[in-house]
Amino acid sequence: MSELSRRERMKREPVSMPERPAGERAADFDEVNLGYSFDQAVAEAERCLLCARPTCVQGCPVSVDIVEFVHRVSNADLAGAAEVIAADNSLPAVCGRVCPQETQCEGACVLAKKGKAIHIGNLERFVADVARAEGWATTSDPAPSGRRVAVVGSGPAGIACAGDLVGMGHEVTVFEALHELGGVLAYGIPEFRLPKAIVEAEIDRLRQRGVHFETNAVIGMVDTVDDLLTTEGYDAVFLGVGAGFPRFLDVPGENLVGVYSASEFLTRVNLMRAYVAGSDTPLIEVEGRSVVVFGAGNTAMDAARTAVRLGADPVTIAYRRTREEMPARAEEVAHAEAEGVVLETLVAPVELLGNEAGRLVGLRLQRMELGEPGDDGRRRPEPIPGEVLEVTVDVAIIAIGNGPNPLLLRATPDLDRSERGTIAVDSDTGSTSKPGVYAGGDIVTGGATVILAMGAGRRAARAIDDYLGTDQAP
Ligand SMILES: Cc1cc2nc3c(=O)[nH]c(=O)nc-3n(C[C@H](O)[C@H](O)[C@H](O)COP(=O)(O)OP(=O)(O)OC[C@H]3O[C@@H](n4cnc5c(N)ncnc54)[C@H](O)[C@@H]3O)c2cc1C
Structure with a gap:
């Protein structure tokens, strides 16, 4: 030094x-x-x-x-x-x-x-x-324990859990519903922020250490969590299935052609490479058209910046609070603005307007002001009576958050849920109400961050390792 x-x-x-x-x-x-x-x-x-x-x-x-x-x-x-x-x-x-x-x-x-x-x-x-x-290798794994663990979901929670479990000598298989691995890192966060080659290299490292990956494997459809623990012979299961189910605005006009959830828009562009010339992924033409994105988190910034790169003009973020309350990272907001995205604050959609052909042509927006702080400490947006405006727009993208996908939860009715519909776990261990089944990441917390999901995956891996050493394990 x-x-x-x-x-x-x-x-x-x-x-x-x-x-x-x-x-x-x-x-x-x-x-x-x-x-x-x-x-x-x-x-x-x-x-x-x-x-x-x-x-x-x-x-x-x-x-x-x-x-x-x-x-x-x-x-x-x-x-x-x-x-x-x-x-x-x-x-x-x-x-x-x-x-x-x-x-x-x-x-x-x-x-x-x-x-x-x-x-x-x-x-x-x-x-x-x-x-x-x-190519520095930073891990050496111990002798096999003879125990098998199924990890459901290949996002940061699943990857972190799988990495630690294989490092403890257990045999690990990751089941992923989509055809590509990485969860939001692959289908949500765009290439210009997180190149896919980096995610692929991290997954390859796990593969080299012996983690098996099965893609196109939706747990809860063909195999259930119970099947994994019985007929498939796994000793424990980790659920890191994320919160990929988009929320909608609940206003008239959401079914019009030209209205996307951010998940769908970003998945089509990132995972299905709609931005690559010659790709056959269908995507409504945004080049030269006006796009409005509702929301102000990282997902909204990613959707708006993606629309800019596809040639949309103008691209506006419509948010019902002010800049100070925006949940997106400061860097993402700064990058979005530098790239030409316009921030329109204190507006909320009341209706999406269509033409006779069922295509989006405009928005009816309510002007808002900030009132008293709500339960989360942020000042609540409240409508200003009589202040409604109409604007024309070609494409709207809804990025107001995601909830848990009900598929796996429905197929596993004996998993206790929280009030928010996420999986209820012991916060120290990630253990669920079902013996041998652990969970972590967005499926427990609701939409959060990569590092929190990873932390939960690692905590669960330690707890699974402990469990496998007890006589409660099969
Ligand atoms: C567009 C976007 C941008 C973001 N930007 C940031 C950022 O900049 N920084 C940050 O820290 N966080 C960011 N986040 C949040 C962060 O990505 C998530 O908190 C994190 O990915 C959660 O990890 P996870 O492993 O719990 O779930 P996910 O990453 O959602 O992974 C879950 C995986 O499980 C799979 N799955 C679901 N159901 C099943 C099933 N039944 N069977 C098998 N597989 C299943 C899904 O296909 C998915 O691959 C962003 C999120 C989005 C959507």
Whole structure:
């Protein structure tokens, strides 16, 4: 480590993430952020104050030893840094790109108060990308335990659970309903934010460690959870099936042609490559047309930025609260605006308007104002009487959240549910009301984050390992 004093380190300015110019990137699906060079990474790492009681680690849902890995980067020990991260995070190249660091590790950094938090996510991404390019192996798995575990769902919860279970010597099969693996990382988050090659490389690493993957396998349709535990002979099951069932606005006109849920729009574009020239995935033409996206989370930003790349003009985000309440990551909002997305706040749809052919042609919007805070602490949007406006629009995308898909839950009636319809679990272990069955990720919390889903997958893996060592297990 260079001998910089604390004062010198505090004086240094943060190293920004290099990114492609907005005008250039808005015309293609290539990654927006370019990643640090070696010199940039070391310069950023050298700003870390190496706190004795690091608050950043407390801010990380999977408790990565951030100070240690950043220290190793500043010493140019990248293999060592990769090893430190891998001890707690099985998807660092993904998390370095999509975690909401500003509300987690970076938000908890002591330098955050001065607006100069260490860019921990950028450093994690840098180390993970170097490790992948160099082919550094960071895990060695123990002898087989003879136990078999089924993981249902290949999103971050399932991947993290499978990685830890195989590392404990268990035989693991991941069942995925779709034809591609990765959950939201594959079908939701677009290529320009998270290149699919990165997700595929993480899955390949698990495959090399012996995890089996079965795609097009919808548990609850042919095989049920009970079948997995009985006829299929699995000793335990982890359910990481996410919350991929879109919510709708519940206003007239939602069935018009030209109205999408964000899930459908993003799945068609990302998973089914509708953006690739010559693709036969049907997608309503948006080029040169006006698109309105309802919602203000990451999904809404992804849908709007995707529409921009498909040539839509103008693209507007319509949100019933104000910019301050937007749940999307600050970086996503900034990138969306730089790419030309217009933010229209304090409006809520009351009706989607169609023509005789049943096509969307306009919207009736209610102007809103903020009232008293609701149960979640955010000020509630309230209609301003008499202030309704009509606008013309060609395509509307609804991105107001997702709930649990009822299919697996219906096929497993003895799983207790929470009030929100998600699977009820013991929060320390992920164990459900059904012996040998564990759950974690969005199917438990409702739509949340990649790192929280991973943390839940890892906790469940530890609990499953304990369970398999008891005489309750088959
Ligand atoms: C568009 C979008 C953008 C997002 N951006 C971010 C971001 O920037 N940062 C962030 O931290 N979070 C983001 N999130 C949230 C994050 O992606 C999720 O919280 C996370 O993926 C949840 O992981 P999971 O493993 O629980 O579920 P998922 O990722 O949803 O994976 C569940 C998997 O289970 C499969 N499945 C479902 N039912 C069955 C069944 N019956 N049988 C077999 N398989 C089944 C599904 O096909 C899916 O592949 C975003 C979400 C969306 C939709």
